Amino acid sequence: MSRSKIVGAIEIGTSKVVVLVAEMADGRSMNIIGRGQSTNIGMKKGEIVDLSSVSDCTHAAIMAAEKSAGNQIQHVYLSFSGSHLRGFRHAGATAITGSGNVVTATDVQRAVENAKSKVLDPGQVYIHHIRNGFVLDGHPVESPVSRQGSHLEVQYWHVTADEKKVKDHIMVVNGFGLDVNDIVISCLASGSLLATEAEKKQGVLVVDIGKGTTDYVLYRGRRVVQTGVIPVGGDHVTNDLSLGLRVKSKLAENLKLRAARAMVQKEDRNEKVPLVGDLSIGDSFHSQLSINKITHARLEELFIILKNRLGSLLTRQNLPCGVILTGGVSKTPLIGDLAEVTLDVPVVVGQSPDWVRHSELREPEYATVLGLLYNALYDQKEEAVNPKAGQRKWLSKMTGLFN
Amino acid sequence: MEQPGFFPEQDPLMDGQMPDGTLRIKIIGVGGAGTNAVDRIKLEDLEQVHLTVIDTDNQVLSASPVEEAYLLGRNVTNGKSTGGSVDKGRMAAEADIEDLRRIVRGVDLVFILTGLGGGTGSGAAPVLAELAVSEGALVIAFTPMPFQREGSIRCERARKSLELMRKYCHAVISLPNDLIFKQVDDSATLMEAFAMADKWIKLGVHSIWSMLFNTGLINVDFSSLQSALAEPGGRTIFGTGYGKGENLLDQALQDLEKCPLLHLPEAGYFRDTDQLIINLTGGPDMTMATVNRAMDAVSEKFGCRNSLIMGASIDGSFYNQLRITVMGTVRSTANTKAYAPVPAASIPPNRPVAPPLKSAESFEEPASAAAAARRHQGEFAFPRQEENRGLFERTQQNLYEGEDLDIPTYLRRGIKILRS
Numbered sequence: 157m158s159r160s161k162i163v164g165a166i167e168i169g170t171s172k173v174v175v176l177v178a179e180m181a182d183g184r185s186m187n188i189i190g191r192g193q194s195t196n197i198g199m200k201k202g203e204i205v206d207l208s209s210v211s212d213c214t215h216a217a218i219m220a221a222e223k224s225a226g227n228q229i230q231h232v233y234l235s236f237s238g239s240h241l242r243g244f245r246h247a248g249a250t251a252i253t254g255s256g257n258v259v260t261a262t263d264v265q266r267a268v269e270n271a272k273s274k275v276l277d278p279g280q281v282y283i284h285h286i287r288n289g290f291v292l293d294g295h296p297v298e299s300p301v302s303r304q305g306s307h308l309e310v311q312y313w314h315v316t317a318d319e320k321k322v323k324d325h326i327m328v329v330n331g332f333g334l335d336v337n338d339i340v341i342s343c344l345a346s347g348s349l350l351a352t353e354a355e356k357k358q359g360v361l362v363v364d365i366g367k368g369t370t371d372y373v374l375y376r377g378r379r380v381v382q383t384g385v386i387p388v389g390g391d392h393v394t395n396d397l398s399l400g401l402r403v404k405s406k407l408a409e410n411l412k413l414r415a416a417r418a419m420v421q422k423e424d425r426n427e428k429v430p431l432v433g434d435l436s437i438g439d440s441f442h443s444q445l446s447i448n449k450i451t452h453a454r455l456e457e458l459f460i461i462l463k464n465r466l467g468s469l470l471t472r473q474n475l476p477c478g479v480i481l482t483g484g485v486s487k488t489p490l491i492g493d494l495a496e497v498t499l500d501v502p503v504v505v506g507q508s509p510d511w512v513r514h515s516e517l518r519e520p521e522y523a524t525v526l527g528l529l530y531n532a533l534y535d536q537k538e539e540a541v542n543p544k545a546g547q548r549k550w551l552s553k554m555t556g557l558f559n
Numbered sequence: 560m561e562q563p564g565f566f567p568e569q570d571p572l573m574d575g576q577m578p579d580g581t582l583r584i585k586i587i588g589v590g591g592a593g594t595n596a597v598d599r600i601k602l603e604d605l606e607q608v609h610l611t612v613i614d615t616d617n618q619v620l621s622a623s624p625v626e627e628a629y630l631l632g633r634n635v636t637n638g639k640s641t642g643g644s645v646d647k648g649r650m651a652a653e654a655d656i657e658d659l660r661r662i663v664r665g666v667d668l669v670f671i672l673t674g675l676g677g678g679t680g681s682g683a684a685p686v687l688a689e690l691a692v693s694e695g696a697l698v699i700a701f702t703p704m705p706f707q708r709e710g711s712i713r714c715e716r717a718r719k720s721l722e723l724m725r726k727y728c729h730a731v732i733s734l735p736n737d738l739i740f741k742q743v744d745d746s747a748t749l750m751e752a753f754a755m756a757d758k759w760i761k762l763g764v765h766s767i768w769s770m771l772f773n774t775g776l777i778n779v780d781f782s783s784l785q786s787a788l789a790e791p792g793g794r795t796i797f798g799t800g801y802g803k804g805e806n807l808l809d810q811a812l813q814d815l816e817k818c819p820l821l822h823l824p825e826a827g828y829f830r831d832t833d834q835l836i837i838n839l840t841g842g843p844d845m846t847m848a849t850v851n852r853a854m855d856a857v858s859e860k861f862g863c864r865n866s867l868i869m870g871a872s873i874d875g876s877f878y879n880q881l882r883i884t885v886m887g888t889v890r891s892t893a894n895t896k897a898y899a900p901v902p903a904a905s906i907p908p909n910r911p912v913a914p915p916l917k918s919a920e921s922f923e924e925p926a927s928a929a930a931a932a933r934r935h936q937g938e939f940a941f942p943r944q945e946e947n948r949g950l951f952e953r954t955q956q957n958l959y960e961g962e963d964l965d966i967p968t969y970l971r972r973g974i975k976i977l978r979s
Contacts, residue, residue, distance in 0.1 A: 200951060200954050201954060203954075205953075205954065387964065391950060392964070392965070392967075394950070395948075395949040395950040395965070396967035396968060396969060398949055398950070399947060399949050399967050400967060400969055401976070401978060402978065405949070405950055442978070443977060443978075446976045446977055449974060450967065450968075450969050450976060453967075453968040453972060454967070457968045461959060461964075
């Protein structure tokens, strides 16, 4: 009889903390049995500014999720973002010295260790090592073991983070009495959910525009080629509107959700949008044109930064499947058109796969946390196959998923 | 054969000019406040600088230790003050225009120090400035502005006169008393308080003077100053910071940041300046490394779009000390990125007593036609870029290619937003 596990996926985001609880059986299937969320007020731009309030929000969300699941979480997968996340490419290489120049598992191991051995700046810590394939004597190969060659290289995309900030996140979960099984940066979580295998093979960019940050991940040949974080998100649109129209942030947020569009259109000129919209006395009206201009300027700039970051990777030839947008801001009307014009690649707004049935969970805000569960399922499968891996500590464990 | 460089038809009045091309600098104090400021500078003893004081009030002039004192408008005011009448001040200057012309003739650089708001300063100084420019001098004016409490009439008079000065002078550095006196603590005597205002003028004059005359490591000479300030009519940004001892560079940068003159609401953004001059004055022990680091820090902070002139000079008495001076001009007032202060549109002109800083903002608004038109259109902005971060006020800067991404995009790109 297989033993099922209760797994919790926790996303500590700038807008809210979302916790999903799923029951997993040997990594074969999972049922989402509980959800809890709370508005997060202690974070800006994806980073914690008030630890105690983030902690309270997270605990409230976990509590609500456990209550709705009617069960206690046993394993925790955590995702977060923030501008302190960095990524870089670093290859490891080794010479093949064995008899007959046949690559052995030891050679591979040596190359991999070589790639991972780059010393980081003090205070930085590796979050993920993502293997990007092997190169044997200048030719890319899928699996080098037992092939002939003299020089083996292994490509890696490394993700690093500020150790203190990672520890803060983990401490928040530990504070509830839970250990963190694994950490996945949020772009990898949402990316693995939204992009299909076919898209990952041909090349696709998943852009998650959240409240505080914009996270992106670029896939090609089924591998993560690049990840990154731009510390600009929906909060910036709100802030721009609040300063530009001189209204309070809360009202600006509301106005953004109701009226902001990513492109300026002809008919905007004559449209007026009420600030509160409840026909109350003293409600002021704002020009749709101004709202859209401000929103357009901010989002266009965001896409330009993205384009500059990725350079030649972001062209029609290199990215046939284009861009998948997700995150709360992707609900902005016309954002797809803006992205398509600015980035010059096909753009779609992400859809959760069909196995996500619950209509609310299909909203783009849940892509990260669902992706986190999706990753957890794979991880549990690995554990089921390889039980000695068991409960490892997060620092050594963290890098497990993407090897 | 005629020798090159020899001009027989030279104006006989130009004879006073030094033949070897040495710079002639004149500091002219106009009116009571201007005279006081010049008196104080006299104690400084700057070489190669001529001091002149001009007033309509004989009493003020006779109290001044400056040798070259000129009584203006003998026939208009009979040696008494103008009694706060700008028209009288202007008439006095126009009546003696030939004498004034003689005062500024052949001078390369004229500093006009004048307190605006009174009669002589507000009336005569613009006339003098126009005259000096037409005589080919580079004219830089330092103009203390009256307290808001001195009454709206006086402030309005000062504001109008400032506009005139801006039109004629190559650079006008206005020093609102309200702002400067904020630095003075309550126990200071009146004498000390006014010495503070004069100190700023002295600092300004001295830093420009030392830029021109002290040995330059990286030289900013008169010509570069001239080309930087080529056209009259712009707004001027001026600031200075001082540091000494071990962390002299950090101290100087901090002090520069705190310089009240950089916090004028009209000063706008440094990135908007057309041309920025940065000068360091240090002792003979100043190292090239210090200069480089300072330049890096300053240009990163204030880097302007078009051009940056950097200078570093040595002052023998500046051992273990450092002074950073920045000066820039914003030429076209029609520039869409020239920001009007926030409260400008909503404050009635003769508002009663208000807290000093706010009032400084209200009377310092650039009142050119373009600015007025901008206000009319409903565009608005904030006096300092740092204050445009709203939600992100207390978070780290979000730098991307030199721009702070937390500041609204439309502001950084200068997109006009109409408000209903």
